[in-house]
Amino acid sequence: MAKVExxxxxxxxxxxxxxxxxxxxxxxxxxxxxxxDSKNPDAGALSVSPSGWRGLLHAVGRN
Structure with missing residues (x-):
């Protein structure tokens, strides 16, 4: 996987x-x-698949 900017x-x-x-x-x-994290945006980010993101939104009731 290529490095994400x-x-x-x-x-x-x-x-x-x-x-x-x-x-x-x-x-x-x-x-x-x-x-x-909005408090520390330079600390990096978590990368999730689109289906993983949809699953998270569904789990927390924000679909």
């Missing part, structure tokens, strides 16, 4: 975050979804 993504916070930095940010990339 997460800095090139368009990151967005959930509308449920309340405007603070205590949430996660999500960016869509070709073939995967990036997830990172």
């Amino acid at each position: 997460y800095s090139e993504g368009t990151w967005r916070k959930s509308s449920y975050s309340g405007g603070g930095n205590d949430c996660v940010e999500v960016a869509l990339f070709t073939g995967h979804v990036g997830v990172r």
Whole structure:
């Protein structure tokens, strides 16, 4: 798998975050979804498959 340049993504916070930095940010990339901590975006990101992301959203009731 090629190294992902997460800095090139368009990151967005959930509308449920309340405007603070205590949430996660999500960016869509070709073939995967990036997830990172909004308080420390330079610490890296977790990469999950689109089906894994949909499963997580379904599990927390945000589908």
